[in-house]
Amino acid sequence: xxxxxxxxxxxxxxxxxRGQLERPGxxxxxxxxxxxxxxxxxRAREGQWILTAAAAAMAVVMIAVLVVGGRLARLTVPAAxxxxxxxxxxxxxxxxxxxxxxxxxxFLVQDPSGPAAGRWLQPGDGSLSDDPAAxxxxxxxxxxxxxxxxxLVGAGPVFYDGARQRWLPAPRAAISADGSAYAYLGxxxxxxxxxxxxxxxxxxxxxxxxxxxxGSWRMLDFGGDGIYLSxxxxxxxxxxxxxxxxxxxxGQVLSPDRIVSAVxxxxxxxxxxxxxxxxxxxxxxxxxxxxxxxxxxxxxxxPWLTTPGLLPRVIGYDSSGDPVALASGPAGRELLLATAPxxxxxxxxxxxxxxxxxxxxxxxxxxxxGEWVSGLDGLYRLEGSSLRRAVPTGHVTHPANRCL
Amino acid sequence: xxxxxxxxxxxxxxxxxxxxxPAFEALVGPHLQLxxxxxxxxxxxxAAAEDAVQEATFRTWRHVGRLRPGSSVRAWFLTVVANHCxxxxxxxxxxxxxxxxxxxxxxxxxxxxxxxxxxxxxxxLDERDRAAIFLRYCExxxxxxxxAALGIxxxxxxxxxxxxxxxxxxxxxxxxxxx
Numbered sequence: 001x002x003x004x005x006x007x008x009x010x011x012x013x014x015x016x017x018r019g020q021l022e023r024p025g026x027x028x029x030x031x032x033x034x035x036x037x038x039x040x041x042x043r044a045r046e047g048q049w050i051l052t053a054a055a056a057a058m059a060v061v062m063i064a065v066l067v068v069g070g071r072l073a074r075l076t077v078p079a080a081x082x083x084x085x086x087x088x089x090x091x092x093x094x095x096x097x098x099x100x101x102x103x104x105x106x107f108l109v110q111d112p113s114g115p116a117a118g119r120w121l122q123p124g125d126g127s128l129s130d131d132p133a134a135x136x137x138x139x140x141x142x143x144x145x146x147x148x149x150x151x152l153v154g155a156g157p158v159f160y161d162g163a164r165q166r167w168l169p170a171p172r173a174a175i176s177a178d179g180s181a182y183a184y185l186g187x188x189x190x191x192x193x194x195x196x197x198x199x200x201x202x203x204x205x206x207x208x209x210x211x212x213x214x215g216s217w218r219m220l221d222f223g224g225d226g227i228y229l230s231x232x233x234x235x236x237x238x239x240x241x242x243x244x245x246x247x248x249x250x251g252q253v254l255s256p257d258r259i260v261s262a263v264x265x266x267x268x269x270x271x272x273x274x275x276x277x278x279x280x281x282x283x284x285x286x287x288x289x290x291x292x293x294x295x296x297x298x299x300x301x302x303p304w305l306t307t308p309g310l311l312p313r314v315i316g317y318d319s320s321g322d323p324v325a326l327a328s329g330p331a332g333r334e335l336l337l338a339t340a341p342x343x344x345x346x347x348x349x350x351x352x353x354x355x356x357x358x359x360x361x362x363x364x365x366x367x368x369x370g371e372w373v374s375g376l377d378g379l380y381r382l383e384g385s386s387l388r389r390a391v392p393t394g395h396v397t398h399p400a401n402r403c404l
Numbered sequence: 405x406x407x408x409x410x411x412x413x414x415x416x417x418x419x420x421x422x423x424x425x426p427a428f429e430a431l432v433g434p435h436l437q438l439x440x441x442x443x444x445x446x447x448x449x450x451a452a453a454e455d456a457v458q459e460a461t462f463r464t465w466r467h468v469g470r471l472r473p474g475s476s477v478r479a480w481f482l483t484v485v486a487n488h489c490x491x492x493x494x495x496x497x498x499x500x501x502x503x504x505x506x507x508x509x510x511x512x513x514x515x516x517x518x519x520x521x522x523x524x525x526x527x528x529l530d531e532r533d534r535a536a537i538f539l540r541y542c543e544x545x546x547x548x549x550x551x552a553a554l555g556i557x558x559x560x561x562x563x564x565x566x567x568x569x570x571x572x573x574x575x576x577x578x579x580x581x582x583x
Contacts, residue, residue, distance in 0.1 A: 008522070009572070010542050013445070016523035020450045023440045030436060030458050031429040302556055321491065337470070340483050340555055345470050386469070 103403035105372060106134070106160035106167075107379045110396040116144060118158060118167050118400060121379065121391050128391065134158070134167045141187050144169035150205030153198075155184035157361060160400040166202060167400070171363070173262075176222050183227050185219055197227060197243060210248040212241075221263040228253070230260045234282060237261065240268060240296070253296060259288055262314035262323075268294045269314045269323060270301065277308040280329055287311050291325060291338070305338040312336070316364025318371050318382070324364040335362075335373070335387065347387045350376070367402030374398045414473040421469040428465055431477045436461075438478070438543060439485045442553065445538045446489040446531040456492060460485040482553035486535065490555075493531060525572055532556075533568035540565055 118134025154169030186196030230237030
């Protein structure tokens with residue numbers, strides 16, 4: 001583009017935005033002594049907006065519930081028992097004290113010698129409390145069985161439904177948007193011809209079963225239009241399928257040449273091999289070492305994260321919607337946050353010796369106080385770039401929702 | 405003298421990461437107007453654009469400890485702004501508002517398609533295409549920074565810019581033919 005065209009383009013932008021490309025006083029409003037406390041300023045603006053536009057505020061609340069309570073908190077974590085070990089955080093950023101908000105974080109402690117138990121943490125003062133309604137026994141079938149009535153059975157780990165004030169034995173991604181039902185896959189019975197999908201009514205505990213062909217699937221999302229599944233081949237989820245409800249028809253969304261790690265709304269996180277980086281060998285082929293964001297509707301994908309020699313997997317999202325990934329390989333595991341394409345932050349390194357089954361449990365849930373992350377010996381919180389243990393438990397611990 | 409006044413970006417980053425708000429403001433302040441213009445090109449509304457910059461400033465303050473020494477604060481800040489704008493555009497409430505605007509716009513286009521001029525053609529572009537050519541040609545940002553701000557690869561950024569310019573140049577040709 002020559003100088004004349006460029007100048008014409010600039011003038012066109014000025015005209016298009018009616019000379020409003022400069023915003024006088026912006027810095028003084030957003031920064032400086034009068035606006036040092038950005039959080040309180042934001043709250044004040046939100047309050048003002050609520051007063052002057054009730055309808056708009058209701059929409060904002062709806063969006064906040066959908067985004068914070070739904071998409072950002074989604075994870076994919078079947079249940080298992082795992083041994084204890086220690087974290088080695090790689091970063092030492094300064095502690096950023098969370099805002100003193102009057103909320104509590106539910107979390108689940110998996111003591112192998114007893115039932116799984118839900119507890120509450122008050123981030124403001126660090127106080128803890130038990131919850132008698134949050135006890136789950138591990139059955140002979142390996143599933144979690146609630147002691148509260150009606151008895152709810154699921155593959156775990158556990159999510160606390162704040163609206164219904166109920167602990168559910170399923171991850172957020174396996175719960176319907178309205179919280180009325182959740183789904184889990186039946187335990188492996190050796191049947192290689194079909195897999196049972198259980199859809200449980202939360203109010204009654206009624207368990208309805210559907211069948212999908214093939215013996216190995218992974219549940220990715222309980223969406224508004226059905227349950228999204230991926231077929232497991234060599235431990236990798238191939239393709240994306242939608243099991244429609246209530247009919248139970250299975251339809252293909254993405255072809256099996258796509259390896260899908262997670263689904264959230266219209267976005268899928270897919271894996272492939274970045275030929276410019278080392279990759280593990282798996283089944284005589286190179287294992288995926290790259291995570292990409294795929295728009296399911298258009299098929300457009302953006303490479304997001306390359307993990308040389310490691311297999312990445314999305315376990316949650318931070319407060320900006322960026323993926324938190326766990327990358328595993330023979331030498332160990334890395335917990336990573338990709339804030340932009342190829343802009344990767346290493347959060348923690350886990351020691352070798354954990355099995356892939358152990359890692360399937362890992363969970364990350366974001367809220368206004370930070371990101372809550374599973375731990376081998378307690379509940380961890382991501383503060384800035386540093387992963388810190390917020391609650392030592394001595395056992396595997398998972399966040400069960402955001403701060404409520 | 406200069407050393408005491410002109411602190412390096414890395415020093416400011418370290419101080420900001422430890423909770424020093426004046427240091428954070430020194431890092432982000434110079435980029436506020438650019439961030440606002442980016443938000444305006446994506447959202448089209450000055451008040452919404454300022455809100456987006458405010459939200460992005462808040463988020464950047466929360467996560468400034470994640471920025472590694474040597475990183476570009478400007479590129480990171482613009483990325484946060486663009487991400488927030490995109491999430492705004494995806495929101496149900498925003499789509500309702502935009503849907504109404506687009507309906508009115510399409511009616512006008514039906515009446516007189518030939519009346520589209522360059523600024524209307526700009527406004528008719530996809531918001532990321534529009535933001536891409538704005539950052540590249542009005543703000544003179546390097547292609548890498550444009551790509552980072554929009555959360556896409558350099559190849560994708562180049563493709564967006566070419567596509568947008570192609571459309572605008574077609575429009576320019578039409579104008580010249582009419583003139």
